[in-house]
Amino acid sequence: SQQGEEDPQALSIQEGENATMNCSYKTSINNLQWYRQNSGRGLVHLILIRSNEREKHSGRLRVTLDTSKKSSSLLITASRAADTASYFCATSTSGTYKYIFGTGTRLKVLA
């Protein structure tokens, strides 16, 4: 069953603009992770945020977590063409450590 659902499914922006993508989930979680995937192969880990955290930053990336709304957002500031990729959230339900991925947001950054 699907746990995380990202929206939008696709996003196209100009270089230099900010990109925001959202993830909603259904159950209580241990943590939530965001990944990037280029060309349908290996995934690159971006940020892990735990259920007791509300915000984390890494370079141009900012992740927020709202456990009351069961949602998370990933903000990429000052986007670059190299940020073009699919972005996925993955959650592990409290009490388990298996991760369920959403269907992803396909981001296209136009130069």
Place this chain on the structure above:
Amino acid sequence: GAGVSQTPSNKVTEKGKYVELRCDPISGHTALYWYRQSLGQGPEFLIYFQGTGAADDSGLPNDRFFAVRPEGSVSTLKIQRTERGDSAVYLCASSPAKGETQYFGPGTRLLVL
């Protein structure tokens, strides 16, 4: 250091054949995960190991799929009597401990003709 490696990178087989996919995790990582990804979809959880034991195999689609990790390091995903619907990219990930950051390998693209 070396990342997660997977072999082969591509595998073409005929319907009904048996295949084995191998994953070499990052040294020292105790948790190892297998996922399957179809085109345009997110990775689908198959099984997760903590050490040598399968901690959760609830994602294996049926009894044709089996995975082992006998020494707590390398893992092999085994698929018997392959079907065309098994065609996908099979991804492996390892993490230092359960619930920590997962590091993914490049995947094995399986095509069943």
